[in-house]
Amino acid sequence: MTNTPDFENERMFAALPRYDNDAMARLLAALASKAGQEGVLDVAYRTVDTPVGSLLLAATEQGLVKVAYAVQDHTAVLQQLSDTLSPRILLAPARLDEATRQIDEYFAGRREQFDLPLDWRLSKGFRRDVLSHLTRIGYGHTESYAQVAVASGSPRAVRAVGTACATNPLPLVVPCHRVVRSDGTAGQYVGGKDAKHVLLTLETAA
Incomplete structure (x- = not known):
């Protein structure tokens, strides 16, 4: 049986009529929180808008593991992370809050060096x-x-x-x-x- 990465479930949610975007956001946030509490959230991700386009950020419990530009195809990157690290991957912005803050500071000219835990397992x-x-x-x-x-x-x-x-x-x-x-x-x-x-x-x- 083939494991389906959790971000596929989010695509199905996205395909549903969105009568209440706030309610959908709360549902996804609750899903991410529960997954984290139960120890089944191996890779959390979010996107952030920057002067160089949308960046995909992904993190494990060890730290930031992936930053990807839009030209790299975010959907393909998520699939690669699922195949390489774990299919238990979910849109969970909270884990990336600090990375997002520091990236915002960098582009605002207020940060010259990043101070983030990094997960280096994708490079050897x-x-x-x-x-x-x-x-x-x-x-x-x-x-x-x-x-x-x-x-x-x-x-x-x-x-x-x-x-x-x-x-x-x-x-x-x-x-x-x-x-x-x-x-x-x-x-x-x-x-x-x-x-x-x-x-x-x-x-x-x-």
Whole structure:
């Protein structure tokens, strides 16, 4: 028997006539609260509107596990989380309140560093080493892919650094947008070139 992720149930709720959106919101909140109390909420998620579009945030009990841009297809991301982590995944905004607050502060220019518990299980090996280094690149600063490779202990692994950035499960919070090409141009970004430009401009304008 195939387990169906809980976010499929929310789609069915969404398909029903919405005579009372507030009542539906209360119902979903109660469902999330009960799931958390009973220990069956493995992955909570919500979306947040930002200057770089809608971001999907997901967290386990260990911490923030996923940040995804709209261009990554939020529905597909939820399915991947269900397949990879647990099908017990539910819209439960409360677990993401602190992450949302800090992201809002970042875009308002009031926060330069995130202080959130992170669940790193979606990144392993050298990619994890690269992402750990990225958290040490300061706000308003950049490093080249080559510099990151050296700092991560594998000077020749420039292409692997690019792959680590491209597969970063926690963009923005783990700032792969601060990694640029050796010639100073921005290069690729999981959220798209426009999003990378917005983030770099925001940080250099501070």
